[in-house]
Amino acid sequence: xxxxxxxxxxxxxxxxxxxxxxxxxxxxxxxxxxxxxxxxxxxxxxxxxxxxxxxxxxxxxxxxxxxxxxxxxxxxxxxxxxxxxxxxxxxxxxxxxxxxxxxxxxxxxxxxxxxxxxxxxxxxxxxxxxxxxxxxxxxxxxxxxxxxxxxxxxxxxxxxxxxxxxxxxxxxxxxxxxxxxxxxxxxxxxxxxxxxxxxxxxxxxxxxxxxxxxxxxxxxxxxxxxxxxxxxxxxxxxxxxxxxxxxxxxxxxxxxxxxxxxxxxxxxxxxxxxxxxxxxxxxxxxxxxxxxxxxxxxxxxxxxxxxxxxxxxxxxxxxxxxxxxxxxxxxxxxxxxxxxxxxxxxxxxxxxxxxxxxxxxxxxxxxxxxxxxxxxxxxxxxxxxxxxxxxxxxxxxxxxxxxxxxxxxxxxxxxxxxxxxxxxxxxxxxxxxxxxxxxxxxxxxxxxxxxxxxxxxxxxxxxxxxxxxxxxxxxxxxxxxxxxxxxxxxxxxxxxxxxxxxxxxxxxxxxxx
Ligand code: SF4
Numbered sequence: 001x002x003x004x005x006x007x008x009x010x011x012x013x014x015x016x017x018x019x020x021x022x023x024x025x026x027x028x029x030x031x032x033x034x035x036x037x038x039x040x041x042x043x044x045x046x047x048x049x050x051x052x053x054x055x056x057x058x059x060x061x062x063x064x065x066x067x068x069x070x071x072x073x074x075x076x077x078x079x080x081x082x083x084x085x086x087x088x089x090x091x092x093x094x095x096x097x098x099x100x101x102x103x104x105x106x107x108x109x110x111x112x113x114x115x116x117x118x119x120x121x122x123x124x125x126x127x128x129x130x131x132x133x134x135x136x137x138x139x140x141x142x143x144x145x146x147x148x149x150x151x152x153x154x155x156x157x158x159x160x161x162x163x164x165x166x167x168x169x170x171x172x173x174x175x176x177x178x179x180x181x182x183x184x185x186x187x188x189x190x191x192x193x194x195x196x197x198x199x200x201x202x203x204x205x206x207x208x209x210x211x212x213x214x215x216x217x218x219x220x221x222x223x224x225x226x227x228x229x230x231x232x233x234x235x236x237x238x239x240x241x242x243x244x245x246x247x248x249x250x251x252x253x254x255x256x257x258x259x260x261x262x263x264x265x266x267x268x269x270x271x272x273x274x275x276x277x278x279x280x281x282x283x284x285x286x287x288x289x290x291x292x293x294x295x296x297x298x299x300x301x302x303x304x305x306x307x308x309x310x311x312x313x314x315x316x317x318x319x320x321x322x323x324x325x326x327x328x329x330x331x332x333x334x335x336x337x338x339x340x341x342x343x344x345x346x347x348x349x350x351x352x353x354x355x356x357x358x359x360x361x362x363x364x365x366x367x368x369x370x371x372x373x374x375x376x377x378x379x380x381x382x383x384x385x386x387x388x389x390x391x392x393x394x395x396x397x398x399x400x401x402x403x404x405x406x407x408x409x410x411x412x413x414x415x416x417x418x419x420x421x422x423x424x425x426x427x428x429x430x431x432x433x434x435x436x437x438x439x440x441x442x443x444x445x446x447x448x449x450x451x452x453x454x455x456x457x458x459x460x461x462x463x464x465x466x467x468x469x470x471x472x473x474x475x476x477x478x479x480x481x482x483x484x485x486x487x488x489x490x491x492x493x494x495x496x497x498x499x500x501x502x503x504x505x506x507x508x509x510x511x512x513x
Contacts, residue, residue: 143325152265
């Protein structure tokens with residue numbers, strides 16, 4: 001019997017069919033879609049601070065809620081550039097719904113992001129953090145602090161180094177000194193009443209005056225051709241170069257480097273160095289504190305070192321949330337006398353590791369008789385005793401001033417004579433008598449912190465820290481693929497991390513819902 005082919009059936013496809021009652025965009029969005037959270041939360045924010053950034057007059061503007069919604073939703077869906085958001089507003093029903101079928105172009109989106117949000121985004125962000133508290137997602141009692149370096153939108157090869165400026169100035173100083181010595185050898189009398197103000201002061205005006213004096217003195221004298229050439233070069237270039245160096249030093253401030261394409265960006269070593277060549281790149285240090293993987297606060301820094309960022313970050317938290325967390329958990333990058341003292345003064349319980357915390361717990365470390373920590377201290381005569389029974393006496397203090405201006409006092413002790421000691425090879429590698437440096441204040445804090453960190457609570461915080469704060473950076477850099485800033489300048493970069501943080505928290509609310 002012949003087998004008959006089954007009938008092929010297609011679903012109805014009539015693209016040109018007109019609906020009598022077309023569905024609204026709202027109907028087409030799933031009830032639990034994250035875009036609904038973005039819409040609902042931003043609808044309930046107080047945007048008065050943002051409205052203050054509008055001057056009024058001229059053409060009507062797109063509503064700031066609309067603009068904030070599409071920007072935040074862009075950051076939530078890995079669409080960071082204004083052109084991509086402009087495109088999304090015309091193509092994606094989620095963006096169309098948020099913008100109520102308005103189509104702001106990329107210039108408008110960019111202007112809103114870099115001008116209207118300037119100085120006010122943190123206020124808006126803190127309202128979302130307080131909403132998280134209201135919903136019981138966070139308590140603001142504990143905070144996990146960490147930082148990451150993100151590459152700036154700047155050319156990697158247009159750098160200015162503080163060290164090379166000082167070297168160039170030193171070179172000019174040395175060469176000017178040589179020119180003056182030569183001029184003295186040829187025309188001592190003419191220069192007698194014309195002594196320069198001192199070669200220590202290297203500024204364009206004094207250099208100009210000194211070169212004029214040398215030229216005047218050498219006029220009409222038989223002068224070496226090379227010296228003549230050097231003098232001409234110096235007259236033409238040195239004052240101008242020094243003016244340029246002065247301006248560069250002003251931009252540098254306390255930093256060692258900056259990029260000419262984004263002068264606020266500092267050259268730093270990035271963790272995710274795919275080329276593995278250790279190349280320094282222009283970037284910013286982004287610090288966040290989190291609780292339950294929600295961002296409580298963010299700050300942007302131009303220093304590579306995390307230690308000096310803690311104070312500014314905590315002050316920023318206090319300003320935006322009205323209080324500091326009761327407990328702060330952070331890694332050894334933040335453990336310093338300055339930070340421990342600051343946290344103590346602000347009633348924040350520190351679970352902040354210090355350098356060598358883990359090594360210190362090992363048997364090898366604890367039983368090493370040559371380590372300063374294991375030497376016996378005698379309070380009566382303020383001295384230590386070395387493993388061979390010699391006294392290590394106090395010889396003076398060493399003061400260190402941190403970048404934040406904190407004064408750290410280290411006490412120095414030295415043995416009188418290490419000559420002929422049988423264990424010298426192991427104990428003292430220096431050619432002088434053994435010298436140790438002790439910071440009693442830091443040691444006091446370290447003993448408190450050690451006890452906290454090894455307690456049950458401390459162990460819990462230590463294992464929670466990577467899951468809480470490091471995971472957030474993992475989500476933003478890995479899942480959201482955010483690895484380079486789009487905007488230039490400290491203020492604008494801060495807006496970008498604000499938008500990222502806001503989007504991250506809204507995604508958290510959406511996932512909890
Ligand atoms: S090397 Fe000096 S400090 Fe070390 S054990 Fe010998 S005497 Fe003492």
